[in-house]
Every structure is written in C-alpha cells, then in structure tokens.
C-alpha cells in the first residue's frame with residue numbers, strides 16, 4: 128500500500144503476546160494516520176475512566192502516511208496515552224529518526240498494552256518482534272541505556288527509552304528517542320515505567336512505497352529552496368532567537384510569570400548561546416532545515432537547550448548563567464524529565480520559599496539549587512519528591528495554589544498570555560493542558576504581528592482553525608517548524624502531499640472532518656475522566672495581576688470560550704451536541 132503500511136503491531140506485556148493487525152485502507156484514509164490513527168485506537172480501547180498508572184492505560188505510537196517517504200521534515204512520530212500529570216488525554220510528538228524506522232520495519236502504529244512483571248524492552252527488527260529482559264539497563268540514564276541497547280541489538284537501531292525519572296513514575300517523566308529527542312510533556316515516561324517497559328528498539332530496512340516518486344523528489348527540491356529563502360534563521364539558530372523576540376514583545380515568562388521581560392536577557396539569549404557555546408547542528412530525518420543545535424561546556428556536549436528551556440530553566444527562575452542552563456538541560460535529558468514542567472515547578476518552589484509558604488531555602492537563580500532539585504525530582508527524594516508531581520501537586524500538598532502556573536495540571540510554556548491573549552484560549556482548550564503547540568497563535572500575535580496581541584476578541588475562529596490544521600499536520604506527520612515556511616501554514620497544501628504519498632487526495636472537507644473528529648474524541652475521553660468546563664481556564668494570576676499594565680478580562684475570556692465551544696459544536700458547558708456526534712460518526 129502506498130504511503131501507509133496497513134499494519135498495526137499490538138503488544139500485550141501482561142500476556143507477552145504480539146499480534147499484527149490490518150487497519151485497512153478505509154480507516155487509514157479516514158483518520159489520515161499519525162495523531163488521527165493513534166487517537167482512533169486509543170479512543171476505541173478506553174472505556175470509562177482510566178488510571179494513567181495502570182496496565183489498562185494503552186500507549187499508541189504512530190506514524191503518518193508521509194513518515195519515511197523522504198518528503199521534507201517527516202521524521203516525526205506521535206505517542207498517545209493517558210497523562211499521569213493531568214489525568215487527561217495526552218498526545219506527544221518527537222522528531223529524530225524513530226518514525227521512519229517504525230515505517231521501514233513495516234508498521235503504521237504500535238499499540239502497547241498491559242504491564243510486564245519484570246523490566247523489559249521491546250525489540251522490533253523488520254518482521255521480528257520480541258520482548259527482552261531489560262535488567263541490564265534498568266536504572267541507567269538515557270545516554271548509557273541507548274548505547275547499551277544499540278550494542279545488544281543493532282548499532283543501526285533506533286532506541287526510544289525512559290530514564291530513571293520514568294522508572295520512578297515521576298509524572299513529569301519524558302520518553303526520549305535518539306537520546307535528545309523527547310516525547311516531553313505530560314509524563315509519558317511514567318506510563319512506560321509503570322509497564323516495566325524501559326525501551327522500544329526498532330530496526331527497519333524495508334522502505335516505504337510512494338504513489339508518485341517524481342513528485343516527492345520535486346517537493347523535496349522545492350522545500351530546500353524555500354528553506355534557504357525563508358527559514359535560514361531556524362537553520363542557523365534553531366528556536367533560541369525566540370528568547371529575545373518574546374522579551375522584546377514583553378511575553379517572556381520571568382520570575383514565575385510575574386514579568387514579561389528579563390533584565391539579564393543578554394546573558395541567556397540565543398545569540399549569546401550561539402556565540403559562546405555552539406558546536407554544530409544536525410537534522411531530523413529528511414529535513415532540509417536542520418534546526419537542532421549542539422552546545423558544549425565543561426565536559427558536556429549536548430543537543431539544546433531550545434527556547435522553551437531558555438525560558439523555563441532561565442528567565443522564569445531568574446537563572447542568567449548559560450553554563451548552568453546547559454548542564455540542567457543535559458541532566459533533564461539524561462534523567463528523562465521535562466524541562467518546561469520541571470522549570471515552572473522550580474519557579475513555584477522559589478516563589479513559595481520567598482513568600483514563606485515552604486520552609487526550604489530555594490533561592491531564585493541559584494545554580495547548585497537548580498541542579499540539585501532537578502536531580503532529586505527525578506529520584507523523588509526530599510523536597511524533590513513533592514516537586515516531582517508538578518506545580519499543581521506541590522501547591523495542593525504544601526500551599527500556594529494561587530501561583531502554581533498550570534492548566535489542567537500541565538505547567539505553562541513560554542508565552543505569557545496577557546501579552547498574547549489568543550494563547551489564553553489556546554492553553555485553556557488544549558486537551559493535554561497548557562500547550563503552545565496545539566494552536567500557536569503567538570506566532571501571529573507577537574512575532575509576525577498579523578493579529579492584535581492584547582485582545583481576546585475574535586480569537587475563537589483562528590484558534591479553532593489552527594487546532595484543526597495542526598491536527599492534520601500531526602497526522603501526516605510533518606514538523607510544524609517546516610510547516611511555517613514550506614507548507615504554507617494552511618490546510619490547502621495537504622491534499623496534494625497526501626496524494627503524492629498515497630495516491631489518494633482527500634478533500635479539504637475530509638481533512639477538516641478528520642481534525643474535528645479527533646478533537647472531539649480527545650474531548651469525550653477527557654469528559655469521561657471527569658473534565659468540566661471549569662478546567663478550561665488559565666491561572667488566576669493572569670486575571671488579577673498586570674503585565675505592562677494589562678491583565679486578562681474574565682468576561683471576555685468566558686465569552687471567547689463560549690464562542691469556541693459553539694464553533695466546535697459543543698454546548699455552553701462544553702458538551703458535544705447530538706448533532707455534532709452524529710456528524711462526526713461518534714454516536
């Protein structure tokens with residue numbers, strides 16, 4: 128089958144059974160693949176409430192019809208499960224080389240169910256799949272575990288693994304692949320840890336058939352030209368120039384979101400990082416952009432830090448020391464812990480200490496404290512044990528809920544929604560909690576200035592449109608950085624891309640329907656998990672404290688949220704109507 132493999136591998140760790148299923152062309156065309164396919168299987172397999180840390184919580188790892196085809200920036204894979212951090216639906220995406228390797232082994236998706244009795248890893252080698260003992264790598268950091276698993280299987284294999292944080296069931300734990308690429312947010316590492324699953328190792332050699340190889344080659348050549356023309360800054364610096372841009376726009380979260388500008392921005396800017404620590408760059412599979420930057424200091428040579436880490440472990444905790452930032456980034460990657468959530472949780476601890484809410488000394492910006500607390504969050508020791516549950520958990524346990532900066536339990540990323548107000552709606556409506564990737568309207572509001580930043584008025588429509596468009600990008604799967612420059616930032620480019628790979632060109636209506644369906648499936652799952660419309664909000668700090676003289680207006684926010692629900696076909700309490708469910712085939 129062109130584009131897709133028509134294969135889903137189902138692995139039950141409890142029974143140690145492995146089965147291959149054929150999803151069939153109709154399901155693949157309807158869901159597209161990637162996020163759409165993973166959401167479909169997850170939604171079909173979960174009924175009633177799901178405890179994130181139970182064997183009943185499935186993990187779906189999916190690729191899309193463009194994955195591994197050689198089309199531009201299509202090396203990503205998608206993971207769907209229930210989040211231990213939020214208790215709600217979790218989707219996470221990671222780059223590198225893993226997605227194509229899964230396709231080359233012959234699979235569109237892998238569903239992992241149950242839990243092993245002892246530490247194991249899954250080894251997929253083309254048609255072979257086995258469950259192997261992970262005793263030798265349990266307890267190892269991501270770098271060591273990856274090296275050992277490559278040596279034990281195939282040096283060309285791609286390794287997806289958890290670090291000690293995942294083994295310790297830390298709700299902020301990541302799943303890493305290719306060492307530095309992360310399924311980062313919402314704690315998927317703890318889900319694997321709970322399954323006693325240290326790693327998935329994949330080696331594939333079969334390639335992927337595409338419907339129109341000449342068109343694929345022409346597309347790649349055009350993508351190279353467009354990269355040169357429009358995305359050179361991304362190639363040269365990655366995401367790090369955003370630190371100065373958000374600071375200039377007054378939305379760089381600083382001191383636990385009490386300011387939008389950092390006095391020491393020159394010390395942690397992307398330009399300074401590049402000038403003093405840059406060592407090289409690399410690209411994910413088939414990506415002409417190659418935005419990943421290597422930096423080194425002392426004995427550390429590491430991918431990143433990216434913009435989100437510069438804010439979370441930099442300005443937001445008043446850390447102006449790039450050497451500490453690089454060391455903290457490396458530590459988080461090796462222990463397998465999310466840099467955004469851990470940084471925002473540290474900011475909560477620093478404010479709690481300053482206000483006397485906790486007795487512990489947690490000084491702002493202190494390098495030794497930062498590194499020590501990150502380590503103990505991963506190992507769950509001392510104050511780190513409480514912080515390892517994230518800012519919401521720490522505040523519920525110790526007090527200080529008014530300055531725990533999260534949505535649905537997930538800590539906020541690096542765009543203060545008082546200065547990019549569309550993000551207030553985007554954070555609120557994201558099914559996984561505060562997320563900058565579902566509808567990154569800050570690009571239009573702060574960087575490109577195509578939309579007014581300081582108002583919520585008329586933002587429901589653009590947010591829904593972005594959510595739908597990017598849901599399809601995540602189903603194909605194409606990297607959203609390339610999407611900005613190469614793929615025209617709209618749904619219009621997608622039918623021809625899908626046709627090049629699969630031979631089937633969906634209509635724009637088909638794609639919009641697929642996006643609406645997967646959003647509603649995710650939402651229905653969250654409703655079953657106990658969601659109410661009160662969960663669709665942002666921290667009170669944004670309504671009650673000014674940023675450059677501006678705060679969010681609560682009435683405007685509620686009105687915009689209702690506009691959003693109406694556009695999705697949900698009632699004013701956020702419950703999908705019968706008509707919507709029927710239209711989307713979800714009755």
Ligand code: SF4
Pocket residue numbers: 200201202222223409410411412414415416417418419606607608609
């Ligand atoms: S733009 Fe960067 S993150 Fe995206 S696929 Fe290319 S190298 Fe990977």
